[in-house]
Amino acid sequence: MQQMNAMMLERIQDLSRAAAPLVSRRIPVPQPEDHEVLLRVTACGVCHTELDEIEGRTPPPRLPVIPGHQVIGRVAGAGNGATRFAGGQRVGVAWINRSCRRCRFCREGLENLCPDFAATGRDAHGGYAQYMTVHEDFAFPIPERFSDAQAAPLLCAGAIGYRSLSLCQLRDGQRLGLTGFGASAHLVLKMIRHQLPDVSVYVFARSEGEREFARSLGAVWAGDTQATAPHPLDGIIDTTPAWTPVVEGLRNLAPGGRLVINAIRKETADQDALLKLDYASHLWHEKEIKSVANVARSDVARFLELADRIPILPEVELFDLAEANQALLELKNRKIRGAKVLVMDPD
Numbered sequence: 001m002q003q004m005n006a007m008m009l010e011r012i013q014d015l016s017r018a019a020a021p022l023v024s025r026r027i028p029v030p031q032p033e034d035h036e037v038l039l040r041v042t043a044c045g046v047c048h049t050e051l052d053e054i055e056g057r058t059p060p061p062r063l064p065v066i067p068g069h070q071v072i073g074r075v076a077g078a079g080n081g082a083t084r085f086a087g088g089q090r091v092g093v094a095w096i097n098r099s100c101r102r103c104r105f106c107r108e109g110l111e112n113l114c115p116d117f118a119a120t121g122r123d124a125h126g127g128y129a130q131y132m133t134v135h136e137d138f139a140f141p142i143p144e145r146f147s148d149a150q151a152a153p154l155l156c157a158g159a160i161g162y163r164s165l166s167l168c169q170l171r172d173g174q175r176l177g178l179t180g181f182g183a184s185a186h187l188v189l190k191m192i193r194h195q196l197p198d199v200s201v202y203v204f205a206r207s208e209g210e211r212e213f214a215r216s217l218g219a220v221w222a223g224d225t226q227a228t229a230p231h232p233l234d235g236i237i238d239t240t241p242a243w244t245p246v247v248e249g250l251r252n253l254a255p256g257g258r259l260v261i262n263a264i265r266k267e268t269a270d271q272d273a274l275l276k277l278d279y280a281s282h283l284w285h286e287k288e289i290k291s292v293a294n295v296a297r298s299d300v301a302r303f304l305e306l307a308d309r310i311p312i313l314p315e316v317e318l319f320d321l322a323e324a325n326q327a328l329l330e331l332k333n334r335k336i337r338g339a340k341v342l343v344m345d346p347d
């Protein structure tokens with residue numbers, strides 16, 4: 001049986017102590033089941049959600065599991081009834097691995113809220129490997145314009161950024177705040193410049209490096225997470241793992257403004273920041289707070305189309321598959337400039 005390299009999560013652990021959270025393994029190449037395609041993976045983005053899986057905030061139901069949900073690959077095989085893609089065709093796989101397609105959420109196009117939502121790289125093996133399988137209806141054709149590495153971060157950071165921005169319900173001319181400036185926020189900024197050119201963007205980030213990066217991409221202002229923006233903001237997208245930026249964000253929100261939390265789980269280190277929540281200054285005046293959960297296939301498909309049209313070419317930082325642990329630890333320690341992507345050797 002043909003073997004492949006995979007970086008596997010075998011146990012939940014604390015990343016502040018673990019030097020190598022994933023283990024390199026040689027395992028059999030998976031066989032596609034009915035309506036599935038086999039992909040030879042060429043690139044896979046590294047996402048903050050992997051940290052949440054490893055540290056057990058959104059634990060995989062079964063271990064070991066191969067993480068990775070921003071996967072680009074070539075169709076290398078097909079199971080019975082899988083006819084959608086040709087052999088060799090380039091496709092992507094995103095966080096949404098499967099939903100029931102029957103419940104009321106699925107019927108309304110809210111498959112991201114399906115009770116049977118399954119996630120790539122958590123509930124099913126993902127793309128930190130040379131091969132993976134996926135149901136053909138949950139694979140996306142990738143526009144020609146992008147290299148494999150450029151396309152990978154579009155599938156999560158981009159798609160969820162797109163969903164977050166839609167949930168902000170901003171009108172052109174309004175002011176948007178971004179707390180944290182990682183892969184998703186930098187793609188949102190690029191999207192804004194094109195879709196809503198008169199929206200001005202204010203970035204809150206801990207490191208001067210991130211703030212400088214934000215200004216270089218067109219943010220009108222960038223300050224520390226606890227800074228006061230020069231103007232109240234109509235919408236804020238929070239992409240940090242912490243609570244202080246949420247509380248500080250609510251303070252910076254204009255009357256009627258909405259703060260959207262784009263995070264699958266929050267860390268608990270600064271949870272008592274919530275005790276500073278003051279109704280009058282943080283919530284009154286019809287301020288809203290809303291979370292973003294997962295992505296629907298329509299978010300991924302629409303964002304890929306938009307990214308091709310604009311175009312949005314993400315800034316990427318490349319790692320070999322074997323360097324996945326290094327990429328994850330750099331993400332944990334917020335050494336971020338654009339999106340980290342693993343690239344696979346064909347061998």
Ligand SMILES: [Zn+2]
Pocket residue numbers: 047048049069095156157
């Ligand atoms: Zn992700």
Ligand SMILES: [Zn+2]
Pocket residue numbers: 099100101102103104105106111114115116
């Ligand atoms: Zn459903």
